[in-house]
Amino acid sequence: MQHLRDQDAIIPLPRGNLPKVCSVVLAVITTVALGVMSSERLFGWAALAILTMTFGPLLHGLCLLSEEMLHHLNTRHRCRVLHVASACGLWGKTLLAAVVAGLVLYLTRHTLPHKNQHWELLFLTPVVYTLLKSLGILGPSEVEVSDICEGRKMNVAHGLAWSFYLGYLQLVLPRLEDAIAKFRATHLSSIHPHQTPLWSRGSKKLLILIPLDSNIPDKLEDEDNNIYFYDNLPNNEMNRAGIRGRVYKHSVYRVHDEKGKVYDCAMEYATPLLTLYRMSQERSAGFGEPERRQQVLLFYRTLQDILDQSLECRNRYRLILLTDECKDDPHSLSKTILRHLEQQEKEEFCLHPPLNQELVQPFQNATSGNKEWHRAEPMSREPTLMISLEKPQPLREPTENTDSWFRET
Known part of the structure; x- marks a missing residue:
């Protein structure tokens, strides 16, 4: 059956969560390293990084929204504005992450050095991301597209x-x-x-x-x-x-x-x-x-x-x-x-063995002369109901033998 095993080897398996595990491990290592270097600035840096990364997709979503609202609102979305915003990525996890990151950055703004410089980077990075995304430079890879199509059953x-x-x-x-x-x-x-x-x-x-x-x-x-x-x-x-x-x-x-x-x-x-x-x-x-x-x-x-x-x-x-x-x-x-x-x-195997299949007794009594005991019996037989005509007997109660024990001692 080597050929059949080789056949199973060419069937692609569903993609797993290894990329997510690698990203989590990388994030934990980086966070620990930054925490050791400067623990009081860790939350501010993390909030700034998250806000910078989420602003890019949100700004790109606004560019997509302009196309959908002007030319496809009725034909593709049936005049549902909220559906258009969600389809453009302006709703859900991305927006929630940006709001939370902005709140944390506001609370930890005093821990960041050069308070006036990081705001310039915060606005410049999303604009560059939007440009590169629109030009296809930051587009999804073939593996990502394949994973999305397989996960959503779109192939x-x-x-x-x-x-x-x-x-x-x-x-x-x-x-x-x-x-x-x-x-x-x-x-x-x-x-x-x-x-x-x-x-x-x-x-x-x-x-x-x-x-x-x-x-x-x-x-x-x-x-x-x-x-x-x-x-x-x-x-x-x-x-x-x-x-x-x-x-x-x-x-x-x-x-x-x-x-x-x-x-x-x-x-x-x-x-x-x-x-x-x-x-x-x-x-x-x-x-x-x-x-x-x-x-x-x-x-x-x-x-x-x-x-x-x-x-x-x-x-x-x-x-x-x-x-x-x-x-x-x-x-x-x-x-x-x-x-x-x-x-x-x-x-495939037979669930019902033949009725004439016999079971040989594994043990033989060498001292017994009864040959009927050694006769092979069928493995399966029709169940029978055995009824006793004797009257039921009461259970025996435990008896004490302490007196005999004292006599022996």
Whole structure:
């Protein structure tokens, strides 16, 4: 299963709080160092630094406010002035930090040297910050933008994963077991006696293929000649979005291994990946190959998280990420599928042991001649209720034996 562990290694994990921890540690070290050097000026310096840093975003927010109020108040904000101020960063934590820092600076102003000089720096720094911010020099890095988009679920992959789940998987996966049962019942007579029985091996879950390059063929057998299309499962018809009797279907494939064994499974590609592939082919989308690869990985992780929390879809699916490591192998697709099927067989175990399973007594009485005691008994048996016909006896009270003890002594 080394290949499957390597597959998990390329899935990006959610970003943690390490930058926050580093910043807190750096702030504590700096504060302690300044406190040792001059403890009476520490609060004044801290207030001055906070006020200087918060004035910059507030001043830049005023510049953004002018654009929003003049051109986008009605179309983007529906004439909600408070919403505009909040969207421009003129409300919330930044404003609260500036007010608190200004109050502390006013109370500790007598501890700062050169009282007239720090006010010049206080007004000059926000103006320079606003200029650099507007020119894009102090803009957010790619990591910050990615963290914001992932944290607020703003990526293309998040929308595609939720659309795939709510518009398709949540509707069809709860009906998958019934569809497979009907399929086996109707196709049982069509199997030749010398052929492998239908679904004797394989998986009764829906195998969802997610290629990393998002290049999806129309037919699986075109990718690997060890995969054969067998038939379609019974159609699922339901009224959806004004469409009467909309049809949802799954295809059944037979996968052959190197020894000739046949594995049956319902299998398909994740169709939203076609959107990612087409977007990377359009210049107007501004969506290159590196961005597409990253979105495919985020799609896989997001869809896995959604399905793990879905009670309707639990134990009815399996996501298979197809990497581009073995593209030269013409049977790479079937080998990957067989590896996942093998892992699934190892993960599943029988909850109900056979009734004829026997438990051998671990101990044998060498002096006893009763052979019935050594007879193996079934491990599980039907519970029986044993009723005694004797009258209940009272509990025995403790008896004192102090007299006998004194006689012995």
